[in-house]
Amino acid sequence: MGAGAIPLSVEKARAQFKKSSRRTALYTAPYDYTGDDKVDVSFNGGNAVFTPPRTLMLEYRLGRLSPEQFQAGYCTFLEESLVQHLFNWNKLFESGRIVLVCSCNGGADLCHRFVLIDFLKKLGAVYCGDVWSRKKKSGKRTVHTSRLLKK
Secondary structure (H helix, E strand, O other), rough: OOOOOOOOOOOHHHHHHHHHHHEEEEEOOOOOOOOOEEEOOOOOOOOOOOOOOHHHHHHHHHHOOHHHHHHHHHHHEEEEEEHHHHHHHHHHHHHHEEEEEOOOOOOOOOHHHOOOOHHHHHOEEEEEEEEOOOOOOOOOOOEOOOOOOOO
């Protein structure tokens, strides 16, 4: 998509984004992960382009929203973000590797990262599992495959 081009709809943005992006490896990691490919999507201090709005997250945590309502609200937010912040989304995919971290470190049934993962997969990303960071001195990482959300 050319510079300055603003898609008029979510469907158009998604189609253009998927068409222009290459396959990007997508991982999750504990919050203390320190790699350059780290994208913080935590409730407190995460990247606002990809993090659920505070009101949505609080309503869910207080039990006022079901998991399905939270997922629908978060997906709506992500679709709007894709249109409004397309530059940020393109930058996210440029490196070819994304590692999502969240301070909750919840599993697939608890953390909103897995809703974001499903959304990113629709844009062409490939989920490759968890990255567990080792001591900073060694620089080694071990990749573990985790289960995917079922639809």
